[in-house]
Amino acid sequence: MRRLSSIAEVRAAVHAWRHSGERVVFVPTMGNLHAGHMSLIQAARAHGERFVASIFVNPMQFGPNEDFAHYPRTPEHDEHLLREAGCDLMFMPDVAEIYPHGAEGATRVEVPGLSDILCGEFRPGHFQGVTTVVCKLLHIVEPDAAVFGEKDFQQLTVIRRMVSELCMPVHIIAAPTVRDADGLALSSRNQYLSEAERVRAAALHRALMAAADRLAGGERDYAAVERDGLRALEGQGFRPDYFAVRRADDLGLPTADSAHLVVLTAAHLGKARLIDNVQVRR
Numbered sequence: 001m002r003r004l005s006s007i008a009e010v011r012a013a014v015h016a017w018r019h020s021g022e023r024v025v026f027v028p029t030m031g032n033l034h035a036g037h038m039s040l041i042q043a044a045r046a047h048g049e050r051f052v053a054s055i056f057v058n059p060m061q062f063g064p065n066e067d068f069a070h071y072p073r074t075p076e077h078d079e080h081l082l083r084e085a086g087c088d089l090m091f092m093p094d095v096a097e098i099y100p101h102g103a104e105g106a107t108r109v110e111v112p113g114l115s116d117i118l119c120g121e122f123r124p125g126h127f128q129g130v131t132t133v134v135c136k137l138l139h140i141v142e143p144d145a146a147v148f149g150e151k152d153f154q155q156l157t158v159i160r161r162m163v164s165e166l167c168m169p170v171h172i173i174a175a176p177t178v179r180d181a182d183g184l185a186l187s188s189r190n191q192y193l194s195e196a197e198r199v200r201a202a203a204l205h206r207a208l209m210a211a212a213d214r215l216a217g218g219e220r221d222y223a224a225v226e227r228d229g230l231r232a233l234e235g236q237g238f239r240p241d242y243f244a245v246r247r248a249d250d251l252g253l254p255t256a257d258s259a260h261l262v263v264l265t266a267a268h269l270g271k272a273r274l275i276d277n278v279q280v281r282r
Contacts, residue, residue: 001087005097024143026059026143026147028134030055032078033082037081047173050089052089055090056093072188092173110128130159131158134162146172147172148175150279153264154251182215189273190272200237200269204274211243222245229263229265260281
């Protein structure tokens with residue numbers, strides 16, 4: 001595996017592969033890798049011969065009171081995991097390589113509407129930062145396909161919309177959420193939980209599953225499902241931002257005949273802000 005930090009080097013490597021007729025699959029990450037990230041690499045194997053992963057903590061997607069400076073950075077550990085997973089190229093640029101004029105004054109890419117609801121309501125500007133950096137990375141790597149996890153379902157939806165509307169020739173692949181035995185979705189932010197909070201954190205998935213069961217059973221009172229989900233989380237000591245039932249294809253408000261739904265939540269527990277979702281087909 002090659003570890004590169006410049007755009008020019010990455011483009012040269014990828015162009016050589018493509019010239020040889022090899023398909024390139026890309027997995028963008030912010031590093032501090034865990035088994036959930038490795039599942040993205042595994043998902044990539046079915047779609048190409050060459051695999052690129054990026055490690056870049058993107059300052060543009062962090063709010064003024066969020067944890068950019070303290071976001072865990074483990075580049076040597078990440079490199080080891082990527083080598084073990086069979087990754088061909090690790091792209092780890094510094095901020096100046098991605099934002100040569102600074103993140104504050106950088107050209108921005110925005111998906112209106114989808115970026116302003118759910119997590120976007122509580123983290124203004126977050127998805128603009130996500131779409132800007134993902135757009136730049138996709139133009140740098142020019143992959144045939146890129147893999148994103150379903151754990152951040154809103155992010156996946158926003159990126160799919162961006163790629164479609166900007167006519168980008170890349171196939172977006174959704175990888176299933178990887179969970180611990182008690183159902184908690186794997187996340188770099190789980191390490192902010194104390195031992196007691198980690199035990200209680202499993203209630204997040206239980207609340208989602210309870211809502212999903214009601215919806216699969218024919219429940220159409222979405223407001224009641226959302227209200228009960230919020231109460232369940234608050235009863236376990238969470239400070240929820242939202243607990244929402246939406247259409248899975250576009251995150252719009254569901255109607256009585258909506259067949260593919262997603263239940264999404266974001267909630268604070270101690271120092272951690274946890275997100276998760278469960279899809280429902282009926």
